[in-house]
Amino acid sequence: MTRYSIDEFIKQTEQEDKGEGLFELESPRILEVNLESQVWAKAGSMIAYNGRIKFEREGILEHGLGKSFKKALTGEGTSLMKATGQGKLYLADEGKKVIILQLQNDVIFVNGNDLLAFEQSIQWDIKLMKRIAGMMAGGLFNVRCEGTGMVAITSHYEPLTLKVTPGRPVITDPNATVAWSGNLQPEFQTDITLKTFFGRGSGESIQMKFEGDGFVVVQPYEEVHMNPNR
Template sequence: MSKYSIEEFVRQTSQEDKGEGFFELETPRILEVNLNGNVWAKAGSMVTYHGQIKFVREGILEHGIGKMFKKALTGEGASLMKADGSGKLYLADQGKKITILQLQNDSIYVNGNDLLAFEPTIDWDIKLMRRITGMMAGGLFNVHCQGTGMIAITSHYEPLTIQVKPGRPVLTDPNATVAWSGSLTPDFQTDVSLKTFFGRGSGESIQMRFEGDGFVVVQPYEEVYYQNESN
């Protein structure tokens, strides 16, 4: 059989059950959800499924009026859908690399653009970074996930995790920051020298500063989905 035949292509790319549980990486950029109940996922992330699954966009009051007001301020970046039923569901987001995390009574913050899916056992809340609203067009928001269960996050290309230690702060570009441990609360600063070097409109001059004991995850890419390009 030719290595370029249709049969060989189908063999190499066919779905494969790995027996890894609720979430599985079918490929580095496609998440398989072995659904028997429900799961929360980023709106628009479904690429295919089989079985008896119903999709419902997040109800305006489903998670309480407080989250409704936060979502009104953050726009569509954190819009969710609920998949309910049984079968296999496949999720993806713009070809980004997917990482599965098993939280064991843990806490993590994820950039609002980079949270792909999570089990209903996970408690979550949208956190607005108000201090940066006047510094970047559109501001910045993230999702605080805590509890026990699986979450799936995305990154452009390979993520890099930097350890944050007391007395050794870590500074990151907000557009390249994917997630950080729940023990950390970032601050924001403007680097005047960078602003001068890159120009007045450059986001490079704004940095997230992490201090304490934990970690921060970055990607080799600058996401600008939350910025208002008309400004």
């Protein structure tokens, strides 16, 4: 039988150039970066590469004191690395599904734990949701990505995008919320009924409320963010 031979395995899983540009989905859970200069990626997400690529941890003053201070507040979740050089770089994050977004002068917010990589042309800033920092382990933070270029985000299993329209708000579980459009500003609310039902201190009682005109992406999984400093 050749069905399970090594040659057949290599044929089924071998890297394949699709000619899609800087970011390609090598598989649903592996991002291929056809690196020619520089890209930002989640620290620790490199699984393989070839060519001449240099990796640098984000410098403490690389983006100014403001970002460094916010970064310190959020723990390790937003650690980024800079990959510079020429070659092929393969990124993954705990087997999560990879989604590539081509921003065209757009703004999108991404949960800090679900941002995998983005082009050098993208402007970014870390936003700590201070109002719930004491309500959830380690608080909750997100990254604001703006400009024109590619952004790769991750989701546990298949993501679901919900439209937000005036008069029809969408309420989500913060731990299941992956991303949302830049024109939305979520508010946090506590559902007293759920709090009573699940017991005091349960994260289920905290909800994100999105109002206006835009979209929010959720995943069928609740990520619990632990602050290593606690």
